[in-house]
Amino acid sequence: MGFWSFLIIFCFISFYVYWYSSTKALKFNANIKNGSKLPSLPSYYGTYSFFWLILPIFLILVTWFFFKPFFLDILLIKKIPSDFLTTFEGNPDMLVDTIKATNPEKFFPGTNPVIIESAKYFQNLKIISDSYVYIGTLLLGLIFSTFSLRKISVAFRARQAVEKTNVNLLILCSTIAIITTIGIIFSLIFEALRFFEKVPIFDFLLGITWSPQTAIREDQVASEGLFGAIPIFTGTLLITLIAMAVAIPIGLLSAIYLSEYAKPKIRATIKPILEILAGVPTVVYGFFAAITVGPFLKEIALFFGFSIASESALAAGGVMGIMIIPFISSLSDDVMSAVPQSMRDGSYAVGATKSETIKQVVLPAALPGVVAAILLAVSRAIGETMIVVMAAGISANLTMNPFESVTTVTVQIVTLLVGDQEFDSAKTLAAFALGITLFFLTLFLNLIALKIVRKYREKYE
Amino acid sequence: MEKTKIESKKISVFYGDKKALSGISLDIPEKRVTSLIGPSGCGKSTFLRCLNRMNDTIDICRIEGKILVDGEDIYDRKLDPVLLRARIGMVFQKPNPFPKSIFDNVAYGPKIHGLTNSKDELSELVESSLKKAGLFNEVKDRLNEPGTSLSGGQQQRLCIARAIAVSPEVILMDEPCSALDPIATAVIEELIDEISKNFTIVIVTHSMQQAARVSNQTAFFHMGNLIEVGKTDEVFSMPKEKKTQDYITGKIG
């Protein structure tokens, strides 16, 4: 049984189980002449039985797909003749990989027949084992849901049971998100720890020279790279600052215009147009920055008699600022529009002008939301890679001069990881160290902002 | 004879194409309480909001006619509605303290208009406004707490203090007690009685008992028309119009 036929049968059975169970509940009620009926609506009994069908199926399938590779590997190794296994040069894992990668219909001429045989066996095994599992889970689900039918009685409150299951499902989903996050953090930490075995942590955090060019071969000269991360983090800081210097004023002011001054029709037109800015692929911004803005800045600088590189932090940061305007304007507009009209009325009624009202009543009331919007924009700016690669270069200069070329953390992560490198060289591992540092940095930023917002809330709400 | 503070002359109001008030002419005496009664939707709030040009903030709202305050046309082009609103304060149906501290709520108006020259003067003004609103003793130890932490009745008195703080000549109140319990309502009614010595008050109310208790003059509105206006006791004891009679006895409402 393939996956699609399984899915079709599963849908069919689901409908049947639901229908059967709710009909049974209906009949149950109909048979009661006097006395209390079922405590929940029939559909809840249907849903309850459906849960008993889908939950075992779901759990078993997830477990199966998780363990399938290991399980199949074990079967495969058992199948390979042991004398062949011992004569094979290299370790058994490589043999298993070779077999898996071999197509028994279209193999290279001269492939060892044992391998072809095993490959055939393996392909078959994959299909057959899937079918067994599909059939098995369906049967199991049916058994469970049949048992659940026996619970239809006056004593059983299906509505509450369904409610409880719903809550558990929701908890399960959020747990998945949390576990994934934790997994990411741990994998980052472990790789970063391997990096810190090669490069001392203080050299990394406090060093001011970044040149990660390690030798590919041991005998090359200059095989020691320098991994001082400070220039990269100052580069990130500089570009983020420039981007925010562009995005915060423009974003906030347009939010104020949209929520307080624009007529509904104009607002309905302008807001989506602004939001398009966020939807443009960042490569497009990248070449706009590199091809138009960078040279333009250079021309202007030449006009005033000094020369700058066409790759500059200013070009990248400025264009990035444009890109994140809608993050600030759209969210701030939403929170400002959510400030009740009665607040504004109260302010007008003591003789305040519109701008006074906005400054002193609307903005303070909307501040937590505005701060959240700015934060979102900052994290977007820190994470942005493409524009920086294209418009600010990849050289790690330790500078706060916006006219110089700088690089950012994410750009370096990318440049470290592309290319032919051993995966355990200091150069590649440095990417993880950068990643985890960036992670803690943004976490720290978020915590501070959360504190600010909390404090403000306590004061005003 | 009482001095007339506000004279409205043939005021008609339109929301878009819909006529909400037609030709209201009503005189409001100085330092007295005038109450506006009538079934809901009859235009009481609309009329009240004409008196301090709050309707200007509604785009589709259009007004015809004249309103004179101390003989001066408030819809004159040269007149700044912002300044007018400092002279004619307003208290709303639902208490709407700002999300600021109790002190800052009251200090808001004076700060905007620069009414005080020093911090001490400002806190004196806040204190005296809170006292006039009968709230000071309840909040004197927690002036820095948010205004929203007060009870509904206290919030409404805070809003009255906020209006009083800019020393207006007139205070408009739009059903100020409709969101409050009977005890808080009684406190506010007493307060209205108290402050009417110094302010001209126009109050919209849906409670005829309240109108009878607090006001000197009562105006009855019905479907955008002013049906009857007169001394409160006369309107309630011997109404001239049949409609007023019906409303008072509960036949329409």
Ligand SMILES: Nc1ncnc2c1ncn2[C@@H]1O[C@H](COP(=O)(O)OP(=O)(O)O)[C@@H](O)[C@H]1O
């Ligand atoms: N902002 C507005 N936009 C459109 N129509 C309104 C608006 N405010 C009030 N109206 C209409 O004007 C009429 C009078 O309303 P209102 O003055 O609020 O009555 P009241 O305060 O006596 O209950 C009602 O029919 C109402 O639907």
Ligand SMILES: [Mg+2]
């Ligand atoms: Mg009203």
